[in-house]
Amino acid sequence: MDAAVTNIHTNLQKDLNTDVPSLSVYVVSPRGTYFTTVKGKNGTAVTPNTYFRFASNTKNFTSTAILKMMQDGWLNLDDKITANIPGTTVPYVPDVADWNFPHKNEITIRQILQHNAGIYDVTNDTSQYNIGGETYAEYMLSTNPDFQFSTADYVKVLTDHNLTYGSPNQVYHYSNTGFSILGEIVARVYSQKVNSTKTYGDFMYDKIVGSGSKKPLGIKFPELASDKQLPSPYVKGFIKYSDHDEVTDLKNASAHVAEGNGIGTMVMLTQYIRSVMKGENVLYASSAELMRTNKGAATTNGYGLGCSNFQGIGYGHNGATEGYLSMMAYDPKSDVSVIVLLPFWDLSSTSKFERCLNTLNTTAIEAKRTLGY
Numbered sequence: 001m002d003a004a005v006t007n008i009h010t011n012l013q014k015d016l017n018t019d020v021p022s023l024s025v026y027v028v029s030p031r032g033t034y035f036t037t038v039k040g041k042n043g044t045a046v047t048p049n050t051y052f053r054f055a056s057n058t059k060n061f062t063s064t065a066i067l068k069m070m071q072d073g074w075l076n077l078d079d080k081i082t083a084n085i086p087g088t089t090v091p092y093v094p095d096v097a098d099w100n101f102p103h104k105n106e107i108t109i110r111q112i113l114q115h116n117a118g119i120y121d122v123t124n125d126t127s128q129y130n131i132g133g134e135t136y137a138e139y140m141l142s143t144n145p146d147f148q149f150s151t152a153d154y155v156k157v158l159t160d161h162n163l164t165y166g167s168p169n170q171v172y173h174y175s176n177t178g179f180s181i182l183g184e185i186v187a188r189v190y191s192q193k194v195n196s197t198k199t200y201g202d203f204m205y206d207k208i209v210g211s212g213s214k215k216p217l218g219i220k221f222p223e224l225a226s227d228k229q230l231p232s233p234y235v236k237g238f239i240k241y242s243d244h245d246e247v248t249d250l251k252n253a254s255a256h257v258a259e260g261n262g263i264g265t266m267v268m269l270t271q272y273i274r275s276v277m278k279g280e281n282v283l284y285a286s287s288a289e290l291m292r293t294n295k296g297a298a299t300t301n302g303y304g305l306g307c308s309n310f311q312g313i314g315y316g317h318n319g320a321t322e323g324y325l326s327m328m329a330y331d332p333k334s335d336v337s338v339i340v341l342l343p344f345w346d347l348s349s350t351s352k353f354e355r356c357l358n359t360l361n362t363t364a365i366e367a368k369r370t371l372g373y
Helices: 002-016 058-071 109-113 136-143 151-160 176-194 200-209 266-277 285-293 350-370
Strands: 022-029 032-039 052-055 237-240 245-248 262-264 308-310 314-321 324-331 336-342 344-346
Touching (some): 002 032, 002 350, 022 266, 052 324, 058 200, 058 285, 151 176, 314 336, 336 350
Antiparallel strands (some): 022 336, 308 314, 314 324
């Protein structure tokens, strides 16, 4: 496996014509646990217990939170988001003018999990709305790096500018903003159940990853703009632009709550994805199966409920946030989990960034193949 990952790293550096700080893979299988890391000239050492920002892998955790609430009878996947939380007179999302975004009354919780709700992505997409070529989130961060984001901010942009990809189940479109809304739903449902004001992070800590959860992990979901520091030890992210380079570690993660604010290690992600997919964590095996296989009417790429199907690798998610690329996946057939970490973006061209992103899949497949899977 060392030789295979070294070869992938060497070829990546050759194709990009630049130093790549590191490439690491962590595999747990019936035959044993394996870890390989390759360091470039400018890289720092990475271990299975090194913290990093795992970005959109967070979406799978949010899906687990929603499905846990479903199991407990706290919500129904096919409820409209305008419906009342079961047993209350309080709706899943605020019933105020700023939340009257397009198709709101037609959208269900399940459709948002599937990226089939038509909710415009105000943190990724500049096609329908931008400020000087930047997304709303990018613009706000450039003008005030300490801006405290909220889902209400994003939803107001949707409402004010009538932004939508279309009616639910008519088009599949990945949407960070949709998962931000799911984070708001998690917070509102939890608050109602405990009769106290709670946040998304509170539920994640109390029920999914914290000391009182079924499988305690040291995973963090920062929600405050001021909570920028990664726990130690951590690896910094690295971005190569056409005219300069940038090192990233401090980050205002409040811009990405519930869709990309997670922080953890390769060991933690392994323990999470294996236990959840095997029905050994907070989800029943049937709920994990639903997460993997329940696709929307407009879905064409195998995406389930906050869950990707990586051909030849397994089920899970990947993530990209400034300077970090990662993937977590579990294959129920072989009982093999794979975590890949590449703390590097090459933004000197679109094709070079895609080459970096594709390296996650290549590394995972080659690691499995080398071990005989």
